[in-house]
Amino acid sequence: MVIAKEAPVKETIVTRDNVIAPVQKNIVYETRGLDLWYGEHHGLKNINLDIYENEVTAIIGPSGCGKSTYLKTLNRMVELVPIVRTSGEILYRERNILSKDYAVEELRTHVGMVFQKPNPFPKSIYDNIAYGPRIHGIKNKKILDEIVEKSLRGAAIWDEVKDRLNQNAYGLSGGQQQRICIARCLAIEPDVILMDEPTSALDPISTLKVEELVQELKEKYSIVIVTHNMQQAARISNRTAFFLNGEVIEYDETDNIFQNPSDQRTEDYISGRFG
Amino acid sequence: MSLHKPSDPSVQQMIADTQGKGMKRLIEKLMPILLFTAATLSVLTTFAIVFTLIFETFEFFQRVSITDYLFGTEWLPFSSKEPMFGILPLIVGTLKVTFIAIIVAVPLGIASAVYLSEYASDNARRVIKPILEVLAGVPTIVYGFFALTFVTPVLQQLIPSLKVFNALSPGIVVGIMILPMITSLSEDAMSSVPQSMREGALGLGSTKLEVSLKVVLPAALSGITASVVLAVSRAIGETMIVSLAAGSTPKFDFGVTDSVQTMTAYIVQVATGDAGYGTTIYYSIYAVGFTLFIFTLVMNLLAHYISKRFREEY
Numbered sequence: 372m373v374i375a376k377e378a379p380v381k382e383t384i385v386t387r388d389n390v391i392a393p394v395q396k397n398i399v400y401e402t403r404g405l406d407l408w409y410g411e412h413h414g415l416k417n418i419n420l421d422i423y424e425n426e427v428t429a430i431i432g433p434s435g436c437g438k439s440t441y442l443k444t445l446n447r448m449v450e451l452v453p454i455v456r457t458s459g460e461i462l463y464r465e466r467n468i469l470s471k472d473y474a475v476e477e478l479r480t481h482v483g484m485v486f487q488k489p490n491p492f493p494k495s496i497y498d499n500i501a502y503g504p505r506i507h508g509i510k511n512k513k514i515l516d517e518i519v520e521k522s523l524r525g526a527a528i529w530d531e532v533k534d535r536l537n538q539n540a541y542g543l544s545g546g547q548q549q550r551i552c553i554a555r556c557l558a559i560e561p562d563v564i565l566m567d568e569p570t571s572a573l574d575p576i577s578t579l580k581v582e583e584l585v586q587e588l589k590e591k592y593s594i595v596i597v598t599h600n601m602q603q604a605a606r607i608s609n610r611t612a613f614f615l616n617g618e619v620i621e622y623d624e625t626d627n628i629f630q631n632p633s634d635q636r637t638e639d640y641i642s643g644r645f646g
Numbered sequence: 647m648s649l650h651k652p653s654d655p656s657v658q659q660m661i662a663d664t665q666g667k668g669m670k671r672l673i674e675k676l677m678p679i680l681l682f683t684a685a686t687l688s689v690l691t692t693f694a695i696v697f698t699l700i701f702e703t704f705e706f707f708q709r710v711s712i713t714d715y716l717f718g719t720e721w722l723p724f725s726s727k728e729p730m731f732g733i734l735p736l737i738v739g740t741l742k743v744t745f746i747a748i749i750v751a752v753p754l755g756i757a758s759a760v761y762l763s764e765y766a767s768d769n770a771r772r773v774i775k776p777i778l779e780v781l782a783g784v785p786t787i788v789y790g791f792f793a794l795t796f797v798t799p800v801l802q803q804l805i806p807s808l809k810v811f812n813a814l815s816p817g818i819v820v821g822i823m824i825l826p827m828i829t830s831l832s833e834d835a836m837s838s839v840p841q842s843m844r845e846g847a848l849g850l851g852s853t854k855l856e857v858s859l860k861v862v863l864p865a866a867l868s869g870i871t872a873s874v875v876l877a878v879s880r881a882i883g884e885t886m887i888v889s890l891a892a893g894s895t896p897k898f899d900f901g902v903t904d905s906v907q908t909m910t911a912y913i914v915q916v917a918t919g920d921a922g923y924g925t926t927i928y929y930s931i932y933a934v935g936f937t938l939f940i941f942t943l944v945m946n947l948l949a950h951y952i953s954k955r956f957r958e959e960y
Binding site: 446448451476477478479480483484486488490491492493494502503506507552555556559 | 840842843845846847848849850851852853856860861864865
């Protein structure tokens with residue numbers, strides 16, 4: 372299974388000099404000429420980026436470069452700030468999510484999000500996971516039980532919590548809480564999972580667990596992850612976008628970005644000369 | 647540095663010279679004692695009040711049996727033939743008014759709190775909150791007039807059988823009185839639910855209403871419950887509105903359209919009347935006052951317990 376998945380990736384590395392993107396991957400998100408302003412501040416400048424199915428796409432860059440803003444634009448969470456304006460297009464499965472007639476709730480049902488700080492609800496573990504399916508109308512207890520188990524297994528935390536599903540999720544450690552949040556996201560079986568520095572508040576062992584989990588999840592989901600940690604991006608992602616001052620400086624397969632960056636600024640950043 | 651001539655004493659020297667001089671040391675010693683006295687005064691006052699209540703109530707129970715008082719269904723203290731001191735009609739009168747107040751204030755208060763915390767723009771909040779505070783600052787005697795001369799006549803249009811003095815009208819007005827308390831404390835509880843929790847719920851495709859009702863409201867439930875219990879405690883102890891608009895007929899039934907008497911209204915009736923010192927009626931107001939005190943004390947302890955025990959740690 373794993374070998375079968377990796378084979379086409381190797382192929383793309385061999386053929387990376389071809390200008391045309393590898394054809395065996397479907398595009399999930401197509402960003403075309405995206406600009407974003409926070410009031411007067413031009414936060415994102417003419418972003419053009421394709422995100423591929425069943426890949427981990429990492430977004431790196433120094434603080435304030437717009438990487439989190441871009442991620443939050445992908446599920447329109449950025450609209451929670453009232454002064455934000457956007458222009459351009461983001462096509463998700465070929466529909467422009469920035470158009471007014473795209474219901475934001477529908478988009479977020481397809482696109483889950485995991486946040487920087489674990490944010491479980493102050494409810495039982497079970498109710499945390501069942502929250503998403505419930506608000507979308509699934510009431511049957513047996514089906515919910517199945518979803519909860521499947522999601523917790525999917526987030527590799529079932530064995531740790533199966534005996535205390537009725538306890539408050541706040542009794543868990545930070546790393547466990549974050550995996551609960553991932554399970555909560557899996558419960559609605561999203562298409563894409565957006566992760567906003569999901570390990571920055573975790574200890575190294577929990578970080579490792581989440582990273583391993585991300586590797587498993589990309590078999591079924593497309594993942595976009597914002598990270599401060601360049602080693603993390605190098606370890607877990609297929610593609611990496613380097614953001615600087617609201618622009619995409621370079622976007623390529625992760626191996627190329629880290630071993631053979633084409634832009635001097637990328638090279639300076641990944642070698643630790645700034646940021 | 648150059649401002650300092652070598653001959654000047656150093657700052658350290660000057661500090662050392664003032665230490666332990668003049669009043670400073672004395673003030674340091676005296677102030678804690680003064681502060682302690684100030685803090686103790688309120689505690690002592692509380693004890694004095696409770697002690698008086700207990701002492702006079704004890705005197706009352708020398709004359710009236712405690713079972714007659716607690717389980718009697720007739721409150722006829724002024725009867726010349728055979729006075730009866732069964733507290734239940736007064737408790738029922740109090741509970742009627744309180745219950746109506748809760749029915750009015752809890753849904754309205756929580757709805758306003760959800761609006762203010764989750765929906766209102768900063769501008770709307772800037773206008774509504776001060777108005778709520780004005781509502782909280784209206785003297786209760788004014789609420790009493792309002793109940794008697796405005797709410798009762800309006801209700802009489804709707805319910806022709808409504809008496810001039812009744813439980814319904816003061817109940818509604820007491821509800822309006824405790825409304826700002828529920829709104830303001832519930833809003834505080836909901837506003838302190840972290841934004842990250844709302845984002846988590848929105849990220850799963852929740853609508854704004856779902857976030858408000860299924861995430862924020864449950865997360866703030868302990869604070870909201872505590873606010874309701876505190877408000878109930880105030881409603882039970884409310885005096886002026888019921889004295890003016892509820893009447894003075896102790897009744898052991900469940901109607902709300904007739905004149906009733908609450909515990910507080912009875913105390914007012916006796917205290918402003920001409921009951922002589924040392925009579926059973928005189929002592930009865932202490933017994934009723936003590937009963938009332940137990941009610942509000944239990945409510946306040948309950949509110950304290952709820953907000954402590956069920957406080958959500960985010």
